[in-house]
Amino acid sequence: MKTSCANYISEIGRDRLKDMLYQMLLIRRFEETVERLFMQGKIHGTMHLCIGQEPTAVGACAALTNEDKITSTHRGHGHCIAKGTDVPRMMAELLGKKTGHCKGKGGSMHIADLEKGNLGANGIVAGGLPIACGAALTSLKKQAGFVVVCFFGDGATNEGSFHESLNLASIWNLPVIFFCENNQYGMSGNIKEMTKIEHLSERASSYGIPGEIVDGTDVLQVYEVTAKAVERARNGEGPTLIEAKTYRWKGHSRSDARKYRAREEEQDWMNNKDGIKSFREQLLRDRAVTEQEVIEIEERVKQLLEEATEFAENSPEPSIESLEADVYA
Amino acid sequence: MKTSCANYISEIGRDRLKDMLYQMLLIRRFEETVERLFMQGKIHGTMHLCIGQEPTAVGACAALTNEDKITSTHRGHGHCIAKGTDVPRMMAELLGKKTGHCKGKGGSMHIADLEKGNLGANGIVAGGLPIACGAALTSLKKQAGFVVVCFFGDGATNEGSFHESLNLASIWNLPVIFFCENNQYGMSGNIKEMTKIEHLSERASSYGIPGEIVDGTDVLQVYEVTAKAVERARNGEGPTLIEAKTYRWKGHSRSDARKYRAREEEQDWMNNKDGIKSFREQLLRDRAVTEQEVIEIEERVKQLLEEATEFAENSPEPSIESLEADVYA
Amino acid sequence: MRQITYAEALKEVMSQEIKANENVFILGEDIGIYGGAFGVTNGMESELGRDKVLSTPISEAAISGVAVGAALTGMRPILELQFSDFITIAMDQIVNQAAKLRYMNGGKGSIPMVVRTPGGSGAGFAAQHSQSLEAWMTHIPGLKVVQPSTPYDAKGLFKAALDDDNPVIFYEHKLLYGIRGEVPEETYSIPLGKADIKREGSDVTVVATSIMVHRALQAADQLKKEGISVEVIDPRTLVPLDIDTIVNSVKKTNRAVVVYEAVQRGGYGAEIASLINESEAFDYLDAPVTRLGGKAVPIPYNPNLEKKAVPQVEDIVNAVKSTLVTLAK
Amino acid sequence: MRQITYAEALKEVMSQEIKANENVFILGEDIGIYGGAFGVTNGMESELGRDKVLSTPISEAAISGVAVGAALTGMRPILELQFSDFITIAMDQIVNQAAKLRYMNGGKGSIPMVVRTPGGSGAGFAAQHSQSLEAWMTHIPGLKVVQPSTPYDAKGLFKAALDDDNPVIFYEHKLLYGIRGEVPEETYSIPLGKADIKREGSDVTVVATSIMVHRALQAADQLKKEGISVEVIDPRTLVPLDIDTIVNSVKKTNRAVVVYEAVQRGGYGAEIASLINESEAFDYLDAPVTRLGGKAVPIPYNPNLEKKAVPQVEDIVNAVKSTLVTLAK
Ligand SMILES: Cc1ncc(C[n+]2csc(CCOP(=O)(O)OP(=O)(O)O)c2C)c(N)n1
Numbered sequence A, B: 001m002k003t004s005c006a007n008y009i010s011e012i013g014r015d016r017l018k019d020m021l022y023q024m025l026l027i028r029r030f031e032e033t034v035e036r037l038f039m040q041g042k043i044h045g046t047m048h049l050c051i052g053q054e055p056t057a058v059g060a061c062a063a064l065t066n067e068d069k070i071t072s073t074h075r076g077h078g079h080c081i082a083k084g085t086d087v088p089r090m091m092a093e094l095l096g097k098k099t100g101h102c103k104g105k106g107g108s109m110h111i112a113d114l115e116k117g118n119l120g121a122n123g124i125v126a127g128g129l130p131i132a133c134g135a136a137l138t139s140l141k142k143q144a145g146f147v148v149v150c151f152f153g154d155g156a157t158n159e160g161s162f163h164e165s166l167n168l169a170s171i172w173n174l175p176v177i178f179f180c181e182n183n184q185y186g187m188s189g190n191i192k193e194m195t196k197i198e199h200l201s202e203r204a205s206s207y208g209i210p211g212e213i214v215d216g217t218d219v220l221q222v223y224e225v226t227a228k229a230v231e232r233a234r235n236g237e238g239p240t241l242i243e244a245k246t247y248r249w250k251g252h253s254r255s256d257a258r259k260y261r262a263r264e265e266e267q268d269w270m271n272n273k274d275g276i277k278s279f280r281e282q283l284l285r286d287r288a289v290t291e292q293e294v295i296e297i298e299e300r301v302k303q304l305l306e307e308a309t310e311f312a313e314n315s316p317e318p319s320i321e322s323l324e325a326d327v328y329a
Numbered sequence C, D: 001m002r003q004i005t006y007a008e009a010l011k012e013v014m015s016q017e018i019k020a021n022e023n024v025f026i027l028g029e030d031i032g033i034y035g036g037a038f039g040v041t042n043g044m045e046s047e048l049g050r051d052k053v054l055s056t057p058i059s060e061a062a063i064s065g066v067a068v069g070a071a072l073t074g075m076r077p078i079l080e081l082q083f084s085d086f087i088t089i090a091m092d093q094i095v096n097q098a099a100k101l102r103y104m105n106g107g108k109g110s111i112p113m114v115v116r117t118p119g120g121s122g123a124g125f126a127a128q129h130s131q132s133l134e135a136w137m138t139h140i141p142g143l144k145v146v147q148p149s150t151p152y153d154a155k156g157l158f159k160a161a162l163d164d165d166n167p168v169i170f171y172e173h174k175l176l177y178g179i180r181g182e183v184p185e186e187t188y189s190i191p192l193g194k195a196d197i198k199r200e201g202s203d204v205t206v207v208a209t210s211i212m213v214h215r216a217l218q219a220a221d222q223l224k225k226e227g228i229s230v231e232v233i234d235p236r237t238l239v240p241l242d243i244d245t246i247v248n249s250v251k252k253t254n255r256a257v258v259v260y261e262a263v264q265r266g267g268y269g270a271e272i273a274s275l276i277n278e279s280e281a282f283d284y285l286d287a288p289v290t291r292l293g294g295k296a297v298p299i300p301y302n303p304n305l306e307k308k309a310v311p312q313v314e315d316i317v318n319a320v321k322s323t324l325v326t327l328a329k
């Protein structure tokens, strides 16, 4: 059973609930657009779509203020959008344009938006964990009060950086939330074969910190658990490890035949565990939104993505001179 | 209370018990000799003495056959001796001589003796853990039946390699025993400040493997727990993490003023938790050895070390030509 | 003769060797049913079994150390590191352990392992997935470094690398996996340390590595139309380096251009250029040896910028022309 | 002026900067009450507090990433890596993250951090604690690389490094910590990218780095007695490199010897030699530029072998003489 949103209507308000739906839809349609542009040859390189994982990005970031920070992953479009990054400039970045968030130099795996507190996606699995700890240390040192949500996948939990970072965060009581999006697979490795434990959150005990499990398809549950961890962090009680059970509907990247998993499993998640569908139904059932509002939301999303695509496609390429700018050694 | 050795007399025999005493004494006197030679300027570089930790080396290696393997650490003289490495050639190595186990090229931090199953000390904290896993993999692949005991310190448990290795060993069911000599400190860092958990063995749960705690000053307890882990490993039941609580009596290395710990703490360990003293007393009490035999053991140790020192001091330096030998690229 | 791709040549020789020698196996991330990030191991798991094709967790430090430990105890592992950029996580095991153990042991034991890893830019993967870091490896005594440019060379050099009793770092190139060429079905060995003159010429020597061999050959075609005769030498292995073949060529042509994709600053091209200058060819030089390497920038995402970051055919053409107009001393 | 040691100069400038700028702090292993492996931070913890002097667990990957994350969010961290060999464990964060983030972000944000780490042989620490790996860092766009040779330079270059908004790798040398020299009490800055002519001369230019500066000066003393006048240039920073000062000197002397402790093969000396050869100095050369670097061996333990592995005073004397007898073209 999904968390009921009835309580939330009073607690966080209708508008924010609607906004969560809007953001999840925006992420999904963004990814669909990206996939299409990729197929059309307008985006090159690679891409890692987060369709199916919208609730983790949106639920976790809903618990944050603009001053709070995140570190993201190679599968980071959802995190970006949920943290408020400007979508047309994201799209421009994916098209490698000068108007992109990174002037076309970063691309999908390296979108960052420091003003919005997005310290960056990362092409290195588990590369963001130590960086998140460093940002959290800044928060303590400057008594800045911000917390850091550090996203990573299930596969990342077997990297040494995961271990070192959680230990360090624990002894220094860093205001960081380690948010594991357990979508069950690395590139192809089933996490059940890559570790011998039932839940990755159990690893929290190695560091004397709390570990939580949430249904990653339930945006309100994600929000609630993250909000609690954020509170702990802000109160100086240190880090939390959150494991959200989720699924990526698409392949790992463009070139993935998905031979390592069954189509039935995919169908089950897509048909029965679609976090957007269920949230929309809840909102309607609990009268948090009307059918009409849902249609309007869909429309807003569609328009924004049309704008974004147009902006991106019409934006100029970076100048060749820019190649050697922005590097100082 | 120490494990009584009464049972052991029948189980493993008087001779082996005596041999354990002999080996522990040999290690201690070896280290004392090394320290003296160092002060005399006959050994250069650095050295990490394991005085106080003799029972872990001897107890663990007593559970192994000659075919079994170990990986060791920068504090590895005890492991070497316990695994049967020729002592005069060890001493020669510390003096950088041609007759040393590594022809004078390795030194204290790099003694290895492949014939005896000692895959090598390691100057890199936690550097030996992945290597131990690799050796254990060989055992499986060749169905060779040997197990690997991988020694490391408390400080090493915060390295990423620790995490990655334990995870890998667990999912592959590798016949490896991760043996943590928790002597409470890294170079200076108190492990209580460097982790937030009470016992390092708790980390086993992150990998779904058993974790054991033993009194590292009780050689029989170390033997017993290691033997059980060895049996599991040989039976294909995979790795075990053993944490032995122990103490290094000396500083980290030659240049350590030990400002990070109290003299009372040191005195307590030296006076009340000397694993050699207590084992000798037990053996005498349980009539496993006679006073006379103890004196003979002391004498044998003394003689061997005199021989070893003489051998080492009189051995030739490696030739300058040997500088570029033994490297193939 | 039949033509196959560079990737197929690699798969073929690996499969042949795994079948021929029970000590050979391959480990790496996603090399099983997924077939590896670039499809090189496609089908190997189902043909050879999971015993020979080990898919690992995302744990570069541990898996590289597993290769070291397995090699030290009698296996001949092949390690696939998914992108050569990830060697940053495996450096301790490769540099401090694999490269040095045999020397530190005074020559005892051997470490027969091959690390296969794709380098290079041009696929739109941006800064963390496009580096050419082979120069790092050439700087480490004990490591052999191979960079095949053709399917034929890939197969033959791989066999030699695997037969070597020392660690070999085998740099493949993402953009070369798909190129086709004649490759015998049976195994054959191309000795490490033998350069190949890919094209004979008389006016200038171009020493090029990996994908730059192909660009140099294209440049030579263009230059031929302008009456300039270019000799293209592919060292094939950087360590050991066949400097004699290069020096002899330069003595004939009196001019040399060294072309490499890696960042020019501190790259191996500087070593090659220095060796030419230090050799008897110095007196034959009619112009300074020219280096043409990558720009000192992280590889950018935008495809135009990405191209400009590393030498292209026209850059080679221009470099050759510039060296020809330099006045003789 | 007062004389202090290289280590004292570093401690002084760090303490001054920490007091002057609330964003500056230092982190590293055993840098607290222990004072660091080489005593550089001796007394800093008690003077400045644990808030400014953070002793970390043995977790090189995490602590380097903490520096990156802290720098990215407004701090100016100093990271002490205990031995430069351990950079092998920190490479992802230094190379893939610190060096590239700013560029990947399209220029936004900055990473003002200094990694201080001791390199070099001569202390008897053997193969895993004696490497000189600065060449690796010079090859990475985005990293500045500093190698001070005197107490005066150490203090002034450190200040410049810390004031820089980009990551700087600051290579100290174990054998230099104890050397004394005149150092002003107040802080001062020596700009990165300015070589220092440590001794003027007219017959040959010796470019030497780190401890080799001192050996070159001794060699110059000896050679003077034989009537040979040597100019000794200390680049002080490898990136940026003051090639102009070197080229001007070579134009005057017509001969150059580049001396460095790192393994000659693939070392930065090849870069310096290549830059000289590619410059207008080429036409002034009366002999090929000579490189004199370390042998292609891991650093052995035996002190005689250890000395032979890297250039000593007499090797420099011989190299200078050889270059002088080479016939002019
Ligand atoms: C250090 C490193 N190793 C391997 C890779 C290649 N790689 C990219 S994503 C990925 C799978 C990551 O799995 P997970 O952490 O679960 O994230 P997900 O893709 O499922 O979101 C791998 C192996 C990488 N980018 N970095």
Ligand SMILES: Cc1ncc(C[n+]2csc(CCOP(=O)(O)OP(=O)(O)O)c2C)c(N)n1
Residues within 6 Å of the ligand: B074, B075, B123, B124, B125, B126, B152, B153, B154, B155, B156, B157, B183, B185, B186, B187, B188, B252, D029, D058, D060, D082, D086, D089
């Ligand atoms: C990767 C690495 N980091 C740091 C060091 C420096 N160092 C050598 S021993 C040591 C302490 C190790 O502590 P522990 O693992 O508890 O072993 P102990 O010395 O107590 O036996 C440190 C920090 C090292 N050798 N390797």
Ligand SMILES: [Mg+2]
Residues within 6 Å of the ligand: A153, A154, A155, A181, A182, A183, A184, A185, A186, A187
């Ligand atoms: Mg995953």
Ligand SMILES: [Mg+2]
Residues within 6 Å of the ligand: B153, B154, B155, B181, B182, B183, B184, B185, B186, B187
């Ligand atoms: Mg310890």
